[in-house]
Amino acid sequence: MIVAAAVVAASSAYVVQMPRIRYRIHRWEVTDDAVYTKSGWLTQDWRVAPMSRIQTVDSSRGPLQQSLGLATVRVTTASAAGAVAISALDADQAAALVQHLTVRTQQTPEDGT
Amino acid sequence: MDPEWSRLDPRTIAVNLMRTAGSLVPLFIGLVVLGNRSVTDSVISLALLAVATVAVAAADVVRWFRTSYRITDERVELRGGLVTRTHVTIPRDRVRRVETTARLLHRVLGLTVLTVGTGERGMGEGDTLRIDAVRVAHAAALRAALLAPPDQITAVAGGAPGAASASGAEGSVGGTGTEGGVGGTGIGTTGAPGLPGAPQEQVLERFRWSWAPYDVLSYWTLLVPLLLLSVLFQFVSAAGVDPLGADVVGQGSGWLTDAPLGLAVAVVVVGGLAVGVIGSFALFVSTWWGYMLVREPNRTLRLQRGLFTTRVTTIDESRIRGAEFRQSYLHRRVHAGRLLVIAQGLSGQEGATSDRSDALAPPLPVASADRLTALALGLPGSSPLGATLHRHPVGALRRRLVRAALTTLAVALLTGLAIGPGPAPLAAAALAAVFGALALLYAADTYRGLGHSVSGSFLVTRQGAALRRTTALACQGVIGWHVRQSWFQRRRGLATLVATTAAGSGAYEVLDVELSTAVAVADAATPGLLTPIIDR
Numbered sequence: 001m002i003v004a005a006a007v008v009a010a011s012s013a014y015v016v017q018m019p020r021i022r023y024r025i026h027r028w029e030v031t032d033d034a035v036y037t038k039s040g041w042l043t044q045d046w047r048v049a050p051m052s053r054i055q056t057v058d059s060s061r062g063p064l065q066q067s068l069g070l071a072t073v074r075v076t077t078a079s080a081a082g083a084v085a086i087s088a089l090d091a092d093q094a095a096a097l098v099q100h101l102t103v104r105t106q107q108t109p110e111d112g113t
Numbered sequence: 114m115d116p117e118w119s120r121l122d123p124r125t126i127a128v129n130l131m132r133t134a135g136s137l138v139p140l141f142i143g144l145v146v147l148g149n150r151s152v153t154d155s156v157i158s159l160a161l162l163a164v165a166t167v168a169v170a171a172a173d174v175v176r177w178f179r180t181s182y183r184i185t186d187e188r189v190e191l192r193g194g195l196v197t198r199t200h201v202t203i204p205r206d207r208v209r210r211v212e213t214t215a216r217l218l219h220r221v222l223g224l225t226v227l228t229v230g231t232g233e234r235g236m237g238e239g240d241t242l243r244i245d246a247v248r249v250a251h252a253a254a255l256r257a258a259l260l261a262p263p264d265q266i267t268a269v270a271g272g273a274p275g276a277a278s279a280s281g282a283e284g285s286v287g288g289t290g291t292e293g294g295v296g297g298t299g300i301g302t303t304g305a306p307g308l309p310g311a312p313q314e315q316v317l318e319r320f321r322w323s324w325a326p327y328d329v330l331s332y333w334t335l336l337v338p339l340l341l342l343s344v345l346f347q348f349v350s351a352a353g354v355d356p357l358g359a360d361v362v363g364q365g366s367g368w369l370t371d372a373p374l375g376l377a378v379a380v381v382v383v384g385g386l387a388v389g390v391i392g393s394f395a396l397f398v399s400t401w402w403g404y405m406l407v408r409e410p411n412r413t414l415r416l417q418r419g420l421f422t423t424r425v426t427t428i429d430e431s432r433i434r435g436a437e438f439r440q441s442y443l444h445r446r447v448h449a450g451r452l453l454v455i456a457q458g459l460s461g462q463e464g465a466t467s468d469r470s471d472a473l474a475p476p477l478p479v480a481s482a483d484r485l486t487a488l489a490l491g492l493p494g495s496s497p498l499g500a501t502l503h504r505h506p507v508g509a510l511r512r513r514l515v516r517a518a519l520t521t522l523a524v525a526l527l528t529g530l531a532i533g534p535g536p537a538p539l540a541a542a543a544l545a546a547v548f549g550a551l552a553l554l555y556a557a558d559t560y561r562g563l564g565h566s567v568s569g570s571f572l573v574t575r576q577g578a579a580l581r582r583t584t585a586l587a588c589q590g591v592i593g594w595h596v597r598q599s600w601f602q603r604r605r606g607l608a609t610l611v612a613t614t615a616a617g618s619g620a621y622e623v624l625d626v627e628l629s630t631a632v633a634v635a636d637a638a639t640p641g642l643l644t645p646i647i648d649r
Contacts, residue, residue, distance in 0.1 A: 033641075033642070042599065042600045043597060043598065043599040043600065044597070044598045044603070045596070045597050045598075046594075046595065046596040046597075046643075047593070047594070047595050048594045048595075048642055048643055049592075050593065050639075050642055053592040053593060077593050077613065078457075078592060079592055079593060079613035079614050079615050079619045079620065080618075080620075081595075081611070081619040081620035082592060082593045082613035082619070082620075084593070
């Protein structure tokens with residue numbers, strides 16, 4: 001009984017608190033030079049992808065994201081480890097961002113490696 | 114106009130046939146020789162085997178007819194597939210690596226397999242293309258043409274006399290294939306820089322017998338005797354003989370048990386080691402015989418090696434992004450290690466190190482490795498791998514000690530549980546004490562291995578104890594950063610900095626440095642890129 005109670009308490013605390021903590025930590029920013037993200041909660045991760053090295057820009061929307069009007073923008077570089085994802089953006093904002101990034105990366109003619 | 118499609122060399126069929134026949138031999142022995150059956154059974158088995166052989170041979174012939182390749186001004190293309198048709202296309206400006214591999218059968222028939230790679234992982238099938246197999250001379254011409262500077266790119270076999278044509282008459286294909294190979298030597302690039310003996314080639318390093326001991330000194334050498342023993346043991350058991358009861362082994366082990374214990378152990382250890390050393394030495398010679406690292410005039414490095422299977426890897430020098438030095442614990446004791454190149458198109462995939470395409474040399478002494486690194490990377494001064502590295506903060510040592518202590522605790526608990534009550538806990542405690550001491554030493558050694566520096570235009574990082582890896586990554590090859598902080602790292606104010614790159618394994622880490630150091634390192638390597646986010 002005590003164990004079960006503890007499990008229930010821990011998981012409800014997790015369900016209530018984790019998203020808040022994540023929401024407080026997650027950040028993204030697009031400057032003229034690079035795309036930045038910060039994500040994670042226990043392990044936090046800052047990622048940078050320079051504009052001149054971006055190879056592909058795509059957005060995806062899962063069923064849950066669709067119902068909430070959200071979208072995830074993913075930016076990849078030539079490195080297998082270099083992908084930067086901005087998850088759960090407002091769908092319109094995501095579309096505008098993809099457009100902006102696509103235009104920007106076409107202006108920098110390096111081969112990205 | 115695009116050139117015609119070319120067929121593989123017809124001798125490929127012969128190679129495949131011989132290989133098939135070879136692989137059927139054990140089956141033949143199993144079914145007919147060892148199979149303790151009646152005559153009719155044997156005849157049926159033989160007939161089935163014959164049918165299988167014919168079917169496989171027919172498949173080989175059909176596959177040969179359906180496989181063709183061509184190299185146009187823009188693309189390398191390969192069509193093939195027995196049932197499912199495949200068509201692989203690689204744009205020529207994406208070619209980063211060209212490799213030829215000839216196994217023994219190929220060499221007897223003068224053939225070689227040409228592999229073309231782009232080094233773009235995550236693209237699946239389209240990443241590499243294998244032309245299996247063509248004449249050696251033709252492969253050399255294709256290789257030279259594929260690695261030609263962009264302004265000299267020409268379609269191979271386009272307009273060449275007697276270019277092997279897929280639409281050629283069946284009977285004459287063998288002849289045209291050969292001519293295409295010979296004729297192809299002269300086309301592609303002017304001056305054919307890929308040919309051995311061309312005047313401007315610079316040999317950076319050659320095979321050295323004095324390096325053999327470093328290759329022999331590996332964990333494999335210690336493992337070989339164990340493997341051999343277990344194989345022998347199983348073989349004897351399978352033959353229906355109890356290995357320990359058998360006369361020969363019984364006598365041997367009887368002699369061993371009768372003899373003084375120390376002598377018996379010594380005999381087993383020395384004998385096993387001798388087998389291991391001889392085996393490793395043979396492997397060294399077969400892998401590295403004829404090793405040569407050559408700088409070719411058209412800005413490529415050529416790496417060739419092999420006694421039975423010969424292998425020639427060509428790397429576009431403009432795609433080289435650094436080097437990595439790997440030292441096992443044994444190699445560290447004798448100041449030696451393995452040297453790998455970090456380049457696009459040479460995947461950093463793990464595997465037997467001797468079989469990797471990115472191995473620049475056999476295991477070699479540190480001084481030779483430094484010299485060769487500087488030469489291969491085209492650096493005038495010393496190798497970045499030999500740079501003095503900054504020590505990591507004490508917090509990194511604490512993390513490793515805590516990990517060692519926790520592992521020891523877990524081991525102690527588990528052995529304690531497994532042994533149960535009685536006089537044994539004393540033994541468990543002793544075991545845990547020994548394990549704990551070793552774990553703490555290991556932790557300290559791992560900490561001593563940590564280091565980083567931005568030396569010249571290279572980001573140099575070092576980590577590991579059982580396998581110590583020092584990597585030097587060219588700053589211009591860094592195409593992004595991650596800064597990672599686990600909860601434990603945040604408590605100690607530490608962070609892990611990861612440089613991402615398109616070459617090698619794709620990510621190189623600086624473990625457990627202070628957050629400010631991580632930012633400073635990234636800033637020194639790629640000024641102004643990481644600072645904007647960390648500041649706020």
